[in-house]
Amino acid sequence: MKKKLMFMAIAAAFLGMAAVVPAQQAKLSGGVVKIGILTDLSGLYSDLSGQGSLVAARMAIDDFLKQEKNPFKIELVSADHQNKGDVASNKAREWFERDGVDMIGDLVTSSTALAVMPVAKEMNRVTIVNGAASTNITGKACTDLNVHYAYDTFALAIGTGRAVVKQGGDSWFFLTADYAFGHSLEKDTSDVVTAMGGKVLGAVRHPFPGTDFSSFLLKAQASGAKVIGLANAGTDTTNSIKQAAEFGITPKQSLAGLLMFITDVHSLSLKTAGGMYLTEGFYWDFSDATRAWSKRFFDQHKRMPTMVQAGIYSSTMHYLKAVKDAGTDEAKAVVRKMKDTPVNDFFAQNGRIREDGRLLHDFYLLQVKTPAESKGPWDYYHVRQVIPAADAAIPAAKSECPLLKK
Amino acid sequence: MNTGHMRWGFIVLIGFGLLAPVAGIYPTFLMKCWCFALFACAFNLLLGYTGLLSFGHAAFLSVAAYVTGHAIRSWGFGPEWGILAGTLSAGALGYVFGSLAIRRAGIYFAMITLALAQMLYFVWLQMKFTGGEDGLQGVPRGALFGVIDLSNNTNLYYLVFVIFLAGFSLIHRVIHSPFGQVLQAIRENEPRAISLGYDVDRYKLVVFVLSAALSGLAGATKTLVFQLASLTDAHWHMSGEVVLMTLLGGLGTVFGPVVGAFVIIGLQNQLADKVGSWVQVIMGLIFVICVLIFRRGIVGELGRLLKRPL
Numbered sequence: 001m002k003k004k005l006m007f008m009a010i011a012a013a014f015l016g017m018a019a020v021v022p023a024q025q026a027k028l029s030g031g032v033v034k035i036g037i038l039t040d041l042s043g044l045y046s047d048l049s050g051q052g053s054l055v056a057a058r059m060a061i062d063d064f065l066k067q068e069k070n071p072f073k074i075e076l077v078s079a080d081h082q083n084k085g086d087v088a089s090n091k092a093r094e095w096f097e098r099d100g101v102d103m104i105g106d107l108v109t110s111s112t113a114l115a116v117m118p119v120a121k122e123m124n125r126v127t128i129v130n131g132a133a134s135t136n137i138t139g140k141a142c143t144d145l146n147v148h149y150a151y152d153t154f155a156l157a158i159g160t161g162r163a164v165v166k167q168g169g170d171s172w173f174f175l176t177a178d179y180a181f182g183h184s185l186e187k188d189t190s191d192v193v194t195a196m197g198g199k200v201l202g203a204v205r206h207p208f209p210g211t212d213f214s215s216f217l218l219k220a221q222a223s224g225a226k227v228i229g230l231a232n233a234g235t236d237t238t239n240s241i242k243q244a245a246e247f248g249i250t251p252k253q254s255l256a257g258l259l260m261f262i263t264d265v266h267s268l269s270l271k272t273a274g275g276m277y278l279t280e281g282f283y284w285d286f287s288d289a290t291r292a293w294s295k296r297f298f299d300q301h302k303r304m305p306t307m308v309q310a311g312i313y314s315s316t317m318h319y320l321k322a323v324k325d326a327g328t329d330e331a332k333a334v335v336r337k338m339k340d341t342p343v344n345d346f347f348a349q350n351g352r353i354r355e356d357g358r359l360l361h362d363f364y365l366l367q368v369k370t371p372a373e374s375k376g377p378w379d380y381y382h383v384r385q386v387i388p389a390a391d392a393a394i395p396a397a398k399s400e401c402p403l404l405k406k
Numbered sequence: 407m408n409t410g411h412m413r414w415g416f417i418v419l420i421g422f423g424l425l426a427p428v429a430g431i432y433p434t435f436l437m438k439c440w441c442f443a444l445f446a447c448a449f450n451l452l453l454g455y456t457g458l459l460s461f462g463h464a465a466f467l468s469v470a471a472y473v474t475g476h477a478i479r480s481w482g483f484g485p486e487w488g489i490l491a492g493t494l495s496a497g498a499l500g501y502v503f504g505s506l507a508i509r510r511a512g513i514y515f516a517m518i519t520l521a522l523a524q525m526l527y528f529v530w531l532q533m534k535f536t537g538g539e540d541g542l543q544g545v546p547r548g549a550l551f552g553v554i555d556l557s558n559n560t561n562l563y564y565l566v567f568v569i570f571l572a573g574f575s576l577i578h579r580v581i582h583s584p585f586g587q588v589l590q591a592i593r594e595n596e597p598r599a600i601s602l603g604y605d606v607d608r609y610k611l612v613v614f615v616l617s618a619a620l621s622g623l624a625g626a627t628k629t630l631v632f633q634l635a636s637l638t639d640a641h642w643h644m645s646g647e648v649v650l651m652t653l654l655g656g657l658g659t660v661f662g663p664v665v666g667a668f669v670i671i672g673l674q675n676q677l678a679d680k681v682g683s684w685v686q687v688i689m690g691l692i693f694v695i696c697v698l699i700f701r702r703g704i705v706g707e708l709g710r711l712l713k714r715p716l
Contacts (some may be wrong), residue, residue, distance in 0.1 A: 042684065080678060082685075085541045085636040091633075093434050097559070113542045115634050118544035122557070134540060141544065179531050180538030206533070208539075387469065 017058040025264040027328040030100040032073040035061070038095075038116065039106040039131065041080035044234050047263040049108040049131045052309040054078050055301045057105060060316035071324050077101065088112035089119055096123040102329045103128060103319055104169065105312060110134035110181070115292040117146050125330045128319060130325055133233075133259060134181070134258040135392035135394060143332045146357045147338060150311030155363050155392040156229075157185050157258045159279035161192040163385050164256050167277075169243055170196075171257075173225035175240055176205035177232035183207065185231040185258050190199045201225045205231070207241075213240045214247070221249050231257045238268055245272045261306045265368055272292050274370035281363050282307035282347060282382055289346035304378040314347035315359075319395055351389070356401035360389040411714045415661050419574075421689050422683060423567045433563045434631065434708075437673045440570040441628040443627040445665030447577050448620035453649075454658030456613050457582055457593035458508075461516040461645050461648025463621055465503065468640035470496040475545045475635040476535050479633075484554060485548045489626040491570075496622020497615050504614035508607055519644065526561050527640045532544030541636030545629055562631065578660055580616065589613055643686075650689060654696050656703030659716050665704050 002318055012375070037057050039049045054076075059076050062097035077099065081088035096119065104120060107113040108131025120127045120184045121143040130150045138148045172193050176182040182205070190200045201223045210232075215242065220228045229248070230237050237257055244250050257264070257278040265273050267275045284304045286296035293313070305313075322337035323329050343351035348361035366381040374380065396404045423440075427433045445467060474492030477483040483491060507518040531538045535544070547556040556562045580586050591599045592606055600606050615617045629635045638644065648672065655666025670689070677685050700707050709716040 022446055042681075082678070084542070084630055084638050086638050089543075090438065091678070092432065094432060097434070098432055111636060114537075114540050115632075115636070136540065180534075180540070240431060354599045367626055405433050 003251070005130045021173050027330075027331055028323075029102065032100075033103075033320065033323055033329050033382075034075045034077065034099065034101045034102040034106045035319075036092075036099075037078040037106050037312070038081050038091060038104050038112065039078070040083050041078070042275065043083050044202045045083065045108045045131065047267070048261045048306045049106055049308045049312075052297075052301050052303065052305065053106045053108075053131070056297065056305065056309045056312040057262040057316050057347055058302070059297065059365065060320070061315045064317055064320045067089065068321075068324060072226050074320065081107075083109045083112065085115035086109035089115040089239055092119050093123075096120070097124050102126065102331075103297060103334075105316060105319075106131050106308070108122050108132060108135065108308065112400045113137055114141050117141060117143050121145055121171060124331045125295050126255075126335055128315045128321065130315060131281075131308045135184075136356075138356040139400040141216065142356045142403055144357075144403055145335050147315065148352055148357050149315040149359045150307050151363070152358070152393075153185055153259060153389070154180075154394050155186060155281065156260075156279045158192050159363050159387045160256050160258055160277055161189040161229070161367060162196055162391070163279070163387065164254075164277050165193055165196040165198040167294065167384070169227040169256070170198040170224045170279075172198060172200045172227050172229050173220045174200070174229045175220055175221040176203050177208045177210070177236050178205040179208045181233070186229070187231055189231065189258060203231075206236070207263045208232070208236065209234075210236055213243045213305045214239075217244055217247055217249060220397070221247065227254055227256050228257055228351075230248045230260075231258050238264055241268055241273055241276070242363055251275050261308070262304065262378075262380060263306055266303075266378070270369060270374055270380065273368045276368045277365065277384075278368070278388040279363050279365055279387065283292060283364055283366060284310075285381070286383060287346070287380065293346045310347050314343065316346055317345065318343055352395070355364065355403045356395070356396075356399055357359065358393050360393055362389050363387040363392045411712070411716065412660070415716060417431045419661070419664070420571070423571070427497035427560065429565050432647075433559045435671075435675060437563055437566045439622045439633065440566050440580065440650075442651065442671055443664040443667035444570045444573045444627070445621050445624035446655065446667045447478055447574055448525045448617045448624065450652045450657065450663045451577050451580065451620070452613060452617040453652060454544060454662075455586065455593060457588045458515045458610065458614065459512075459649075460507070460519040460614075461642070461649070462503065462519030462521075462526075463617075463648050464642060465519075465523035465526045466496040466500055467572055467617040467625035467628075467644060468635070468637075469499050469526070470625035471629045471639045472530065472536050472542060474626040475542045477662035478548065479542070479545045480535070484611075484624030485630055489623065489630065492629070492671050493619050493622045494624065495531070497619035500615040500618020500622075501611070504611045505616070508610040508636075520645070523640070523645060524642065525690055527637070528679065530637060530640050536635070536637075541634055543634040545633045545635070547630055547633060551702060556630070564629055566631060569623065571681035573623055574664070577592070577620065580613075581660065585612075587610070589716050630654045644683075647689070649691050652703075654692065654703055656706030656709070656716070659703065659705045661716050662703050662705035669704070 040046045098140040103126040105128045107129045113129045113132035127146045129148045133153045135154045146147050174186045176186045204219045206216045255276045260278045322334045324339040326333045339353045351361040365385040470492035474488040477491045478488040512589040651666035652663045656662025
């Protein structure tokens, strides 16, 4: 009896193998799909990407292998780019040339993304940008082997600007970091505010990076504007929010963060940030699907995911599926497949990757809850409005990316 | 003067340079090392042989990096013309900075160079063509003289190595020329050099411009290797790093800065994945240890053991 069982089991195993083998074997460079996560593991942005990005990528790989029953070998490598373009490009080159990495993901801060993209293009490899925000990534600097997945400044600034005016915040004053990024954020947002019938009362430029915002904030206060737009990022934003609270500017005037993440709110606490408007591409407490995935992420990382980390999972999964469907890890074929397949998961519904590489998906206008409204840890946002995908990206006609001109 | 050991030093250097990529050391890493080695040597010319501590040498590295990048990318210069343009612009900037800074000595000299370099940093941050904090990317490597394809790593490696050797030999020549002897006289005792009838300010300015131009050559070459120029090049950290390389390798030695550059870049490369931003702290520790325990630097101590200047 035992022997017979054993025989049957072996036969079944052989049959199973026979069924698998003819299913076209993927053609892989080096016999393995190698994914590199190049991110900030120790600096300013390690909260919103960093280790959490690695956790998300690892989850995506494990889930993919489980769902698809180990179709091929996948390796994950990671490195810290220290938010420096030259370090990032150096590492990327090394990964491509020496280690046979097929795809580089995350790339937080625009300088690193913009530095790695041309290298990847030259070596015919894929880049999937999640962490960086510049619209140049899918504008002037776009490449056909790059995907910009989670968000960009257009979606955040425009989303927030438009929605806040609609909610009645029709007079604005900007607190702008005095460098190209701050200027473009200010300009994009003021264009929207005026187009919507709002008024821009003025702007004040603060040096980058800044620590003392008092004189700038007092100017903003004196302007009498209903909304103070924070056209800065990172610690500049959190510091200006803290100081605005200390000066009693909020809640009389409201602040609008043009580039903020849930981790910023977490470190500011609801007491200081409560009432602010901001836009994100993902919020863990939006639907059953986002809650389910975020809970799994939380179990491993002990923090709720940012839109960057959620984007890493979703994009890595989408990439791996494209490799499987294309039957190769050759960059052009994989990106083609990624663009041809819509994204439908907890991160994006009917998301579509446009020719310039931008993933079109919905964004959310969020208002930070006050401590009284929050029901528990990480319960930070009211979702005030869903910004449809089409409104959240630079219209194709206005894009500077030559790939959209065809 | 006994130059036998110098010759040996050169042979080892050239042999290493020629064989290292063949021996399997990653060429892009080596190219980075050579660029920084040249940068450190140029800096050493000023600090080690003239006694002028400039704390703004990143300015020259960055101006050349940006000019080269912009010339190649936007004006369609060939790589050789791009590098030339970068080097010349660094020299010109060196003339401006130098004329101002050499009016003061010691800590004031260092502070003036630092201030000017910081001003330049903010200029780069604001300018359009530098891409601000995003940097200037996607500089094509192109073909040298329109013939040699530089997108091939091996070709580029040997070009970088030749550029380094040219710069290095020039510095070596300068140090051992009568001009160089005057520089060392200025370092040892400036009033005495003046009393001997040398126009010290003139000498200082010339060597400052030379050092700036050679730093520029390093920056221009680096742009070609990494195909980008970024604010990292202009940040005062970079000015500090080159001081560290020079001190660690051996101040006022011919080969010291080269060794220092290889050690520092190698460490940064090895540690980046493991400790991230802690690299900065480790570099600081090395600096402290170097200053406390072996002040002559690696090559300096070696030279003392061999009883010969290296």
